[in-house]
Amino acid sequence: MKIELRHGAGGADTAGLIDSIFARHFHNAVLDKMEDGAVLPRPAGELVLTTDSFVVQPLEFSGGNIGRLAVCGTVNDLSCMGAVPKYLTAGFILEEGLETDTLERMVASMAATAKEAGVSIVAGDTKVIEGNGGMYINTAGAGIRPQGRCVSAANLCPGDQLILSGTLGEHHAVILSSRMGLQTSLKSDCAPLNAMTEALFSAGVSVHTMRDITRGGLATVACELAKASGCALAIEESALPVSEGVHALCGILGLDPLTMGNEGKLLIAVPQADTAHALATVKAVPYGENAAVIGTVCAGSGVTLQTAIGGRRVLSPLRGEGLPRIC
Amino acid sequence: MKNEQMAAYLTHYRGRPLRLMEVCGTHTSVLYRSGLRGMLPAQVAMLSGPGCPVCVTPTAYIDRLTELSLTPGVCVLSFGDMLAVPGSKLSLAGARARGGRVGFFYAPEQALKIAAKEPKTCFVLAAVGFETTAPVWAVLAETILQQGIQNVRLLTALKTMPLAMDALCETGDIDGFLCPGHVAVVSGSESFRPLADKWKKPMVVGGFTPELLLRALCRLLREAGERHSGVWNEYPAYVRRDGNSKAKAVVARVFETGPACWRGLGVLAGSGLYLRGKYAALDAGSGALYDDRAPEGCCCGKVLTGALTPQQCPLFGKACLPEHPVGACMVSSEGSCRITYLERGDSL
Ligand code: SF4
Ligand code: SF4
Secondary structure (H helix, E strand, C coil), rough: EHHHHCHCCCCCCHHHHHHHHHHHHCCCHHHCCCCCCCCCCCCCCEEEEEEEEECCCCCCCCCEEEEHHHHHHHHHHHCCCCCCEEEEEEEEEEEEEEHHHHHHHHHHHHCCCCCCHHHHHEEEEEEEEEECEEEEEEEEEEECCCCCCCCCHHHHCCCEEEEEEECCHHHHHHCCCCCCCCCCCCCCCCCCCCCHHHHHCCCCCCCCCCEEEECHHHHHHHHHHHHCCCCEEEEEHCCCCCHHHHHHHHHHHHHHHHHHHCCCCCCEEHHHHHHHHHHHHHHCCCCCCCCCEEEEEEECCEEEEEEECEEEEEEEECCCCCCCCCC | CCHHHHHHHHHHHHHHHCEEEEHHHHHHHHHHHCHHHHCCCEEEEEEEEEEEEEHCCHHHHHHHHHHHHHCEEEEEEEHHHHCCCCCCCCCCCHHHHCCEEEEEEECCHHHHHHHHHCCCEEEEEEEEECCCCCCHHHHHHHHHHCCCCCHHHHHHHHEEEHHHHHHHHHCCCCEEEEEEEHHHHHHCCHHHHHHHHCCCCEEECCCCHHHHHHHHHHHHHHHCCCCEEEEEEEECCCCCCCHHHHHHHHHHHHHHEEEECCCCCEEEEEEEEEHHHHHHHHHHHCCCCCCCCCCCCCHHHHCCCCCHHHHHCCEECECCCCCCCCCCHCCCCCCCHHHHHHHHHCCC
């Protein structure tokens, strides 16, 4: 069956869609009440809220899909704030012509990812617009930050070590090669990282800051951190984990792993004394096995890369789309 | 030599001052990314040449594309990099905002799929590139004819490198060239021999990893420092003396040479490739697009010929920024102005 405008009209067709797909996959005590809003217990600690919209093309790609991405993106934003993600809302904008089977796969994947991350999807909305069978998802998330956790870019101080939780560029590489019709064995790294951030806190690591590396890649995130903290970041190119597949694609297309996006990688800054412990902790949790210490925070400003060949390069945030070269 | 030894050779070069040109935009970009540019001693200047197809495309070509995109029933498809290049009035992105139909592709073959979905629309593909891309466009043109595809046309801006390098030798004081490896994969390292013989300069074909580039640079410094002339292939894993005969053959079947206008160099006879014979029916008006009027104050022409460095352009970093480029060299990811601007590491 294909989605039609009637499915978004708010009447029986909408209710049917909710029953047959959304309620069935997302069900939990709060959502099952089917009220106009979710009533949630008042948390101890600070409430952290975030929202993000997902418009990825293609909807399904190797290693993930828009549904998994929509959960991971919001879960990871909350986790990077030091919050324990708890609740998500999901808003769907569906284009006419979307296959309900596709929608159901995306929704099922959201449900599975939410389960993996230990969050509940407690409210939702669906609209249908004219179009060509596409779909977009907005997720908002609420998390609770226990007392005493203070993670902020402003906390970076000279001497801090930078840990990257895994290899660079997979998500970007997968999306790009699928748009270009290239066959690769790459998989998107799209994953919820709250287990990783919680492991760090439970291990007693004094996390100064954490960022998930999404659009714009490591270079962009590092420049943002440098600016926000008034410190300089020095990164070692030879320490950067890059998979062979991404490396090869970059060679062919003239791309730079440093400005390619991930959807399941963190840049973590910890005090020097905690570095070894933090690295071991990250390596021991899922999605962290390729973690590495990639650089240091110093006094000064800007981000520099010590290149593998012995040169020095000043990193800038990505500008424009980062398209592959013409030949 | 090991990498460390080569790096030491580079940094400790104390021979005669050299002005060397990297022709290819990818080399410009790797020079920056790898930090090699910063390792060069003060007396070695690396100039960026006309090696980015986006940068050398003249204004008239962009104008023709925008005009087509605003024609009812026509949709222009291009590499994404072209969208922001300013024409005399509009860029393609500007034309799109005014109702023009413009799409982009990552690889030319994708364009045929897009066109197949809308048989009533005429799709004009912006076929830009050098020796490297020409075979891809040639195969595409053959496919269009073989499959009888009716709604696809090409607006070509295909150029060949040696004649531009010849023009540069005539005007500029360049002591040696880092020759484009991609081009040489197709045309062969020997394609640079006539230039080396005529101008008595070293021509070194280089690859694109930092290691390969370092190796090519060391070779270029040594040979240029000693005033040697000749061709050196430092990308032997991919480049053969005579190139790729299949690719050359398909290009010869589909294209013939003709005059082409290069931003900064003007019209160079024989440096363009145009659809020939039965393929000419696919052409969307590619001939005589010679107008190369640059926007007020734009120095792209001088930058592309090594006469000015990007920083010497009065608009650089002021009126001309990656967010709102005045000239083409600030648009393309291989444009030397854009690369130089980003190299300064300005944060957000
Ligand atoms: S078109 Fe190819 S050979 Fe020319 S600059 Fe770009 S990558 Fe290099
Ligand atoms: S700074 Fe802008 S206007 Fe000046 S040469 Fe570069 S691209 Fe052209």
